[in-house]
Amino acid sequence: GAGVSQSPRYKVAKRGQDVALRCDPISGHVSLFWYQQALGQGPEFLTYFQNEAQLDKSGLPSDRFFAERPEGSVSTLKIQRTQKEDSAVYLCASSLDGVNTEAFFGQGTRLTVV
Amino acid sequence: DQQVKQNSPSLSVQEGRISILNCDYTNSMFDYFLWYKKYPAEGPTFLISISSIKDKNEDGRFTVFLNKSAKHLSLHIVPSQPGDSAVYFCAASDGVNYGGSQGNLIFGKGTKLSVKP
Numbered sequence: 001g002a003g004v005s006q007s008p009r010y011k012v013a014k015r016g017q018d019v020a021l022r023c024d025p026i027s028g029h030v031s032l033f034w035y036q037q038a039l040g041q042g043p044e045f046l047t048y049f050q051n052e053a054q055l056d057k058s059g060l061p062s063d064r065f066f067a068e069r070p071e072g073s074v075s076t077l078k079i080q081r082t083q084k085e086d087s088a089v090y091l092c093a094s095s096l097d098g099v100n101t102e103a104f105f106g107q108g109t110r111l112t113v114v
Numbered sequence: 115d116q117q118v119k120q121n122s123p124s125l126s127v128q129e130g131r132i133s134i135l136n137c138d139y140t141n142s143m144f145d146y147f148l149w150y151k152k153y154p155a156e157g158p159t160f161l162i163s164i165s166s167i168k169d170k171n172e173d174g175r176f177t178v179f180l181n182k183s184a185k186h187l188s189l190h191i192v193p194s195q196p197g198d199s200a201v202y203f204c205a206a207s208d209g210v211n212y213g214g215s216q217g218n219l220i221f222g223k224g225t226k227l228s229v230k231p
Contacts (some may be wrong), residue, residue: 004157033218042118042203042221043158056218091157102148103219105157 025094137204
């Protein structure tokens with residue numbers, strides 16, 4: 001596709017519900033990142049994939065957060081037993097392989113846990 | 115402990131004048147810096163970047179300056195236009211390369227720029 005696509009754009013979940021957020025990166029982009037952006041803050045790193053390999057998940061806030069990219073393209077971020085503090089915009093970004101390349105962001109999924 | 119700091123949450127500038135957005139960082143391992151622009155309800159859009167081997171990079175109305183000794187970078191927009199009104203994020207690469215690919219980006223909290231006609 002022309003850009004990074006994320007779905008859904010908005011998600012309201014009841015506390016305790018599981019959610020799945022989808023990211024379609026730019027075709028051919030090897031690297032894929034997930035970020036969490038709380039209100040009034042900058043994006044904070046969650047996890048990184050190089051193709052299908054999850055090379056860094058140090059930013060995932062708890063074991064309720066799980067991400068996968070099984071075929072090295074589409075990625076899903078899953079949050080189990082959502083809590084109110086999970087409310088944020090979840091941003092996906094992709095980039096070409098190689099150092100010092102810019103990451104292109106999707107529009108994000110705004111998750112509200114009620 | 116924030117590694118990338120944007121100490122001005124907001125900046126207001128008159129159209130046609132220069133906008134200067136500042137960013138400080140603490141990690142000397144950072145070797146690549148980027149500026150992103152974000153409109154409401156959209157994802158951040160890449161604006162301009164600079165490698166640590168340079169001290170200046172220019173692209174049209176946008177220039178980024180890097181002062182490594184001071185661990186400081188700034189984005190200059192000249193002349194400023196009303197369409198530049200947005201939140202600007204400074205980001206840095208943490209220098210960790212996964213088999214040659216770039217590591218994750220660490221962002222500041224952003225500066226909201228308002229350019230008044």
